[in-house]
Amino acid sequence: MHKLLVSAPALLIAFGTAASAQTVKIGVINTLSGPDVQQGEMLERGLELYDKLHAKDLGGVKVELVKRDDTGLNPDTAKRLAQELVTRDHVNLITGFVWSPNFMAVAPVATQGKVPMVSLNAAALPAVGMSPFMVRTSFTLTQQAYPLGKWAAKQGYKKAYTAATDYAPGNEGAAAFTKSFTEAGGQVIGSVKFPAPPQTPDFAPFLQKVKDAKPDVLYVFVPAGAQATSVLRAVHDLDFKGAGITVISTEDLDPDEEFPNIGSLGVGLVTSGVYDSDATRPGNKEFVADYYKQYGTKLAPDFETADAWSGMKMIFDMIKATKGKFTGEQAMDFFSHYKDSNGPKGEWLIDPSTRQIVQNVYMRRLEMRNGKLFDTEFDNLGLMDAMGQPYAAK
Numbered sequence: 001m002h003k004l005l006v007s008a009p010a011l012l013i014a015f016g017t018a019a020s021a022q023t024v025k026i027g028v029i030n031t032l033s034g035p036d037v038q039q040g041e042m043l044e045r046g047l048e049l050y051d052k053l054h055a056k057d058l059g060g061v062k063v064e065l066v067k068r069d070d071t072g073l074n075p076d077t078a079k080r081l082a083q084e085l086v087t088r089d090h091v092n093l094i095t096g097f098v099w100s101p102n103f104m105a106v107a108p109v110a111t112q113g114k115v116p117m118v119s120l121n122a123a124a125l126p127a128v129g130m131s132p133f134m135v136r137t138s139f140t141l142t143q144q145a146y147p148l149g150k151w152a153a154k155q156g157y158k159k160a161y162t163a164a165t166d167y168a169p170g171n172e173g174a175a176a177f178t179k180s181f182t183e184a185g186g187q188v189i190g191s192v193k194f195p196a197p198p199q200t201p202d203f204a205p206f207l208q209k210v211k212d213a214k215p216d217v218l219y220v221f222v223p224a225g226a227q228a229t230s231v232l233r234a235v236h237d238l239d240f241k242g243a244g245i246t247v248i249s250t251e252d253l254d255p256d257e258e259f260p261n262i263g264s265l266g267v268g269l270v271t272s273g274v275y276d277s278d279a280t281r282p283g284n285k286e287f288v289a290d291y292y293k294q295y296g297t298k299l300a301p302d303f304e305t306a307d308a309w310s311g312m313k314m315i316f317d318m319i320k321a322t323k324g325k326f327t328g329e330q331a332m333d334f335f336s337h338y339k340d341s342n343g344p345k346g347e348w349l350i351d352p353s354t355r356q357i358v359q360n361v362y363m364r365r366l367e368m369r370n371g372k373l374f375d376t377e378f379d380n381l382g383l384m385d386a387m388g389q390p391y392a393a394k
């Protein structure tokens with residue numbers, strides 16, 4: 001663990017000054033308390049693990065993690081924390097960001113201070129375009145939901161319904177699924193929106209409306225955590241299976257840390273996603289082994305953990321390449337051309353024209369083996385850009 005830094009004597013990086021050769025300060029805005037702390041904890045495990053294992057690889061450059069707690073979906077708090085990290089703590093870049101509205105709120109700080117902001121989870125499609133100093137190593141919901149709609153149509157489903165949490169990623173995912181499913185000849189016969197956090201809704205009335213409409217398939221999105229289990233329990237209690245309604249989703253509906261709570265409720269669930277801990281890729285097997293050694297085997301790493309690991313690898317590679325001396329512009333130029341061929345998620349890269357992540361989207365099925373749940377990949381849809389389209393290098 002790194003000591004929390006409280007203040008520093010002079011403003012440096014806010015005016016685009018190069019980082020010290022001895023110390024690089026990385027601000028971390030994460031959700032470390034509140035009802036959605038589970039997501040922040042899984043993200044923190046990924047970034048902390050990478051730092052622990054690779055701090056020695058930086059050739060004498062020291063990294064200090066300056067942690068701040070946004071307590072959840074709180075854009076004003078995130079912006080204030082980013083301003084303090086830049087002007088008081090002199091961080092050289094900022095990372096973290098569980099929530100898209102929080103990430104989007106710091107865009108003016110990134111631009112004014114010329115401070116790179118690296119999202120490890122926030123998924124709203126337009127976020128990185130809000131400042132030339134923003135990039136993500138997570139995903140967009142469109143990246144996963146658009147190919148999922150095409151897949152659903154190919155399975156023979158004719159009528160679909162969408163149900164999603166009413167904030168940027170949820171709305172974008174539902175729109176992407178609707179677009180691709182319709183383009184492939186299907187019909188979306190209705191939609192419902194769940195209240196956004198910090199509210200935790202009773203999902204049953206929303207899903208009863210879906211059941212009454214009698215679609216073949218339901219696309220549903222909630223922002224991971226305990227809400228995922230709550231949705232699956234409501235689906236079970238309303239007997240969607242008996243009504244002939246198949247539920248599909250992106251990876252947020254079955255995060256690994258919720259498996260003990262999901263149990264048999266999720267068996268057979270098909271999702272699209274960019275990561276699952278059961279994948280046999282060499283980079284993932286090494287990552288999972290290191291994770292279990294550090295944190296034990298009670299909770300497997302989830303997509304937030306892998307996205308955070310990937311982000312820290314990109315940041316550390318930039319620090320190594322610059323020997324710890326970089327401006328915001330130099331860091332962003334490095335990030336904009338970054339590629340990783342063997343990470344936990346497989347091959348991925350940053351599209352230099354958009355600063356959006358390009359990565360494989362996998363189709364997964366939730367299975368029970370020896371009393372434990374596993375997401376098992378059964379198809380790789382290939383490298384997808386942020387819009388969910390097959391990627392062609394520019």
